[in-house]
Amino acid sequence: MSAEVVAAEGFELDHRIERDTVLVGRLGICEVRLMNDSAYPWCLLVPMVADATELHELTRIQRCSINDTSCLLATVMMGLFSGEKMNVAALGNVVPQLHIHHIVRFSDDQAWPGPVWGRFPATPYEPEALSLRVADLRAALSLDDTGPIASLTDNAG
Amino acid sequence: MSAEVVAAEGFELDHRIERDTVLVGRLGICEVRLMNDSAYPWCLLVPMVADATELHELTRIQRCSINDTSCLLATVMMGLFSGEKMNVAALGNVVPQLHIHHIVRFSDDQAWPGPVWGRFPATPYEPEALSLRVADLRAALSLDDTGPIASLTDNAG
Numbered sequence: 363m364s365a366e367v368v369a370a371e372g373f374e375l376d377h378r379i380e381r382d383t384v385l386v387g388r389l390g391i392c393e394v395r396l397m398n399d400s401a402y403p404w405c406l407l408v409p410m411v412a413d414a415t416e417l418h419e420l421t422r423i424q425r426c427s428i429n430d431t432s433c434l435l436a437t438v439m440m441g442l443f444s445g446e447k448m449n450v451a452a453l454g455n456v457v458p459q460l461h462i463h464h465i466v467r468f469s470d471d472q473a474w475p476g477p478v479w480g481r482f483p484a485t486p487y488e489p490e491a492l493s494l495r496v497a498d499l500r501a502a503l504s505l506d507d508t509g510p511i512a513s514l515t516d517n518a519g
Numbered sequence: 520m521s522a523e524v525v526a527a528e529g530f531e532l533d534h535r536i537e538r539d540t541v542l543v544g545r546l547g548i549c550e551v552r553l554m555n556d557s558a559y560p561w562c563l564l565v566p567m568v569a570d571a572t573e574l575h576e577l578t579r580i581q582r583c584s585i586n587d588t589s590c591l592l593a594t595v596m597m598g599l600f601s602g603e604k605m606n607v608a609a610l611g612n613v614v615p616q617l618h619i620h621h622i623v624r625f626s627d628d629q630a631w632p633g634p635v636w637g638r639f640p641a642t643p644y645e646p647e648a649l650s651l652r653v654a655d656l657r658a659a660l661s662l663d664d665t666g667p668i669a670s671l672t673d674n675a676g
Contacts, residue, residue, distance in 0.1 A: 416605055418593035429586045436575035447615070448573055451608035455624055455632035458604070467612055475612035480633045 372412035376459040379408060382484070386496055387505035390431040391424060394503065396496055399484035401473075403443040403466040405499070407432060414460040417452050432462060438502045439466050449477065529569035533616040536565060539641070543653055544662035547588040548581060551660065553653055556641035558630075560600040560623040562656070564589060571617040574609050589619060595659045596623050606634065 375393070383395035383406055391411065397404035409428055414420060417428070436448045445466035452462045465478055473481045487495065499505075532550070540552035540563055548568065554561035566585055571577060574585070593605045602623035609619045622635055630638045644652065656662075 416593070416597075417607060418590040418597070418605065422587075422590075425586055425590060426583065429582055430579075433575040433579075433582060436573070440573075440575070447610075447612055448575065449608070449610045449612070450574060451606070451610065451634075453604075453606045453608065453634060455604055455606070455634075476637045477608075477610060477612075477634050 373410040374412070375408065376457050376461075378457050379406065379459060379461060384492065384496060386499045387503065389434065389503065389505070390427045392428060392431050394431075394435060394499070394505075396492075396499065397484070398486050398492065400487045400491065401482065401485050402471055402478060403439055403445070403495075404478070405435060405439060405464045407435060407462040407464065409460055411460070415454060415458045417460065417462075420460075428462070432464065434503070435464050438499070439464060442498060442502045451477075453479070530567040531569070532565065533614050533618075535614050536563065536616060536618060541649065541653060543656045544660065546591065546660065546662070547584045549585060549588050551588075551592060551656070551662075553649075553656065554641070555643050555649065557644045557648065558639065558642050559628055559635060560596055560602070560652075561635070562592060562596065562621045564592060564619040564621065566617055568617070572611060572615045574617065574619075577617075585619070589621065591660070592621050595656070596621060599655060599659045608634075610636070 379395065383397050386394040386396050386405065388394070392407040392409050395406045395408060397406060407428065409420070409424065411420065411424060417425060420428070432450060436450060439445065440448055443466045446469055447467040449465040449467055450462065452460065454460065467474060469475070536552065540554050543551040543553050543562065545551070549564040549566050552563045552565060554563060564585065566577070566581065568577065568581060574582060577585070589607060593607060596602065597605055600623045603626055604624040606622040606624055607619065609617065611617065624631060626632070
């Protein structure tokens with residue numbers, strides 16, 4: 363199942379997601395993006411499907427692909443960061459473009475046990491720490507080093 | 520694919536989920552439960568899998584079944600309540616038993632556009648309104664009237 367088969371033409375990343383995240387890579391039909399908030403290991407899966415806002419409005423093949431990618435991402439993040447709990451959520455009340463949060467939680471993180479949204483302003487990574495975290499995620503996700511990561515440098519400045 | 524095939528023996532509902540919700544019915548390998556908070560149309564899917572805490576630790580067949588049930592539930596809830604946005608989330612920081620929130624959101628609800636958790640105390644339904652809402656959900660989900668709803672009356676008292 364290739365991205366071309368199930369992802370519609372015309373996908374464009376929301377500018378708010380682009381501003382707040384950096385691209386880790388592409389997996390299945392999704393972009394994997396790291397939230398630029400060092401308070402938590404926090405990634406978004408953004409299905410590259412034009413105008414998608416709700417998981418339940420996708421086709422079954424799209425949902426299955428996203429489900430598998432979500433499982434892989436959650437497993438890799440929990441292993442890489444020795445997490446205590448994974449939070450997975452599709453909210454989209456502020457930014458309607460479909461995006462699925464994957465957040466590694468610890469019982470000593472600043473928002474525990476509450477959800478992370480709207481609690482604290484983001485703590486951006488230092489540039490080196492950001493590059494390192496993206497590299498760690500790419501390696502753990504077996505993402506090809508030659509893949510398109512142009513927007514990483516675009517965003518990380 | 521029957522519940523017996525993919526749901527492990529020994530599933531027991533967490534007492535906090537039991538306290539805060541009423542059973543709507545069983546779909547696939549999940550219990551569908553209505554949160555007793557009239558502020559939002561809010562259901563939980565609770566996979567009947569013993570000791571499950573993380574979606575990514577389930578088998579693929581379990582995940583696919585839950586994904587299909589989630590899609591059906593979200594579609595039905597959005598139709599039944601003419602919702603503006605669906606919020607789907609597996610958090611579990613307070614109650615680790617795996618449960619997936621499905622919350623219909625409106626731009627004039629009390630927590631919009633923030634997430635609902637930890638914002639306002641629950642506003643329990645009046646008994647008649649609770650029964651009506653459960654009946655509406657059962658009808659919309661095509662749940663058999665003869666199915667097990669004992670804990671509905673247990674909880675709704």
